[in-house]
Amino acid sequence: MIQLRLRSECDRSLSPFVVRISNGARQCRDDATLIFEKLGVLNYRAEHTEFCIRDVAPKDIAGDVLLIDPRRQIAHRLIRARSRHNTFLITEQCDQRCLMCSQPPKEHHQDMFEHFLSAARLAPLGAQIGLSGGEPLLHKQALFNFIDAAWTTRDDLSFHILTNGQHFDEGDLPWLRSHRAQLLWGVPIYSADAAIHDEIVGKPGAFAQLSGNFSLLGLAGAALELRTVVMKQNVSGLPDLADFITRYLPFAATWAIMQMERIGYGRMNWSHCFFDSSKEFTDLGAAIDLMSARRQSVVLYNFPLCTIPPVFRNLAAQSISDWKQKYLPECESCSTRIRCAGFFEWYREEDGFMGIHPQ
Ligand code: SF4
Known part of the structure; x- marks a missing residue:
């Protein structure tokens, strides 16, 4: 690591x-x-x-x-100058308690914007920097000020912001519109069923709030990457979620379906939530087919390549950040390793994917 x-x-x-x-x-x-x-x-x-x-x-x-x-x-x-995976942890505070959260929330917030601004000004030319949490928009005004300040001297930078989508309001529209070219918003949605989404994120009313805020992002013309971690709790609903996305969120640039990370709450809830997609891909495949039929982009994050049926492997991305990525001993002989996302550093074989097969 x-x-x-x-x-x-x-x-x-x-x-x-x-x-x-x-x-x-x-x-x-x-x-x-x-x-x-x-x-x-x-x-x-x-x-x-x-x-x-x-x-x-x-x-x-x-x-x-x-x-x-x-x-x-x-x-x-x-x-890190030679990495594409640079992320500033804006805060560890969050208003949700997602079952699979890899970075469990903390009460205390330490404001690091001054240091992040200094760092952004020294970043390589054209860098994309991730902004994550916790929930970064709990400190929305400071976050917006930081982005504005970074761009006064470095308008070549772009930012990928991971947010739970709970904290936009109409007053943000002008700012969102004027910044849409260099911001990509990564926003999770776990189900088209409000009760299941709210259960997964541990916050009653979260789906309703998210739905309204998706409309705001759409109105602003914001670049949107939808994110869904596949779990036992939501896998059977993925085709319905694909239908929901193509009907109501056609402006989303892409839908990233993701495998779980075995750390934080994800580790605590692993046996309760982890869905072994190497054994069963039917609902995932149906969701992907529906997206493709309606010409909307879908990608697979954090899936080892051999756990995906060959017909869908072109959708897999090298999504695991280099600093926490690993491969298994059996991957040594695999001809597709160079294209494979591999595993998180904290992945365990004993309760992970059953179907790992070198190609
Ligand atoms: S054997 Fe390892 S490197 Fe090959 S596809 Fe599977 S996980 Fe990836």
């Missing part, structure tokens, strides 16, 4: 600060240059201080944007 937090050493009296690890010559005052390397410890000079990073080779962090936390002696890799 790629480490997103590295051991660091610097003056503990300093406040946290953001730097970019220089590839060579310093390009701006926020670049830090390598002074020397000794016994696996990298010593860098930033504008006002020096600091060390451990457990990593210089080439592996060249161009990365780090948040140095002197008090905890940790460097957070906010942006």
Whole structure:
């Protein structure tokens, strides 16, 4: 697993600060240059201080944007220059309690927007940055301000925002319209049946609120990626959900059907929720066929390729972020590994897919 937090050493009296690890010559005052390397410890000079990073080779962090936390002696890799999977965790607070949540909510919110803005300004040209939570729109005004501020100097950036879709209102329409070109909204919907959706997200009335807010996103012309984690609770309703999407949400750019991640509440509820799609794909296949027949896009996230019937494999995406992706020993001999999403780092074979077969 790629480490997103590295051991660091610097003056503990300093406040946290953001730097970019220089590839060579310093390009701006926020670049830090390598002074020397000794016994696996990298010593860098930033504008006002020096600091060390451990457990990593210089080439592996060249161009990365780090948040140095002197008090905890940790460097957070906010942006990895060679990765397409960079996400800022806006907040750990959330108003839903989804059965499969991989990042269980916390009460406390730590405002990191100042550091995220510094990091965004140092991101590679044309980067897409994920914004997730928790529920980022619980801090909607601060989030919108952050995006506006980032774009004043970096209008080449785009953002993919994961939200539960509960917190839009009509007053957001002008902002949503004026920002639609560079924002992609990833919004979960788990069922066309309000009671099942509300049960899965642990919030009465969530489906009704979501439905109204989908209309707002449609009115704004926002780019929308619908997301549905397949579970025992909703798998039989997927064809109905496909019908609902094609009738009422035809403006959605795509529908991502996703496999569960065995961490957080997903780990706690694994046996209650995990649906082994390597054994049974009928409802998934019917939902995909309906979407295709009505010419609406559908993709499969987090499905190992061999768990999908061959006819649908072209829909599978390499969706698992590189830092938490792994393969199994039997994948070594598989000819399709290069196209396969693989598994989450915390996947367990003993209670996972029954049908893993090297191709
Ligand atoms: S055997 Fe492994 S690499 Fe091959 S398709 Fe299955 S999960 Fe992917």
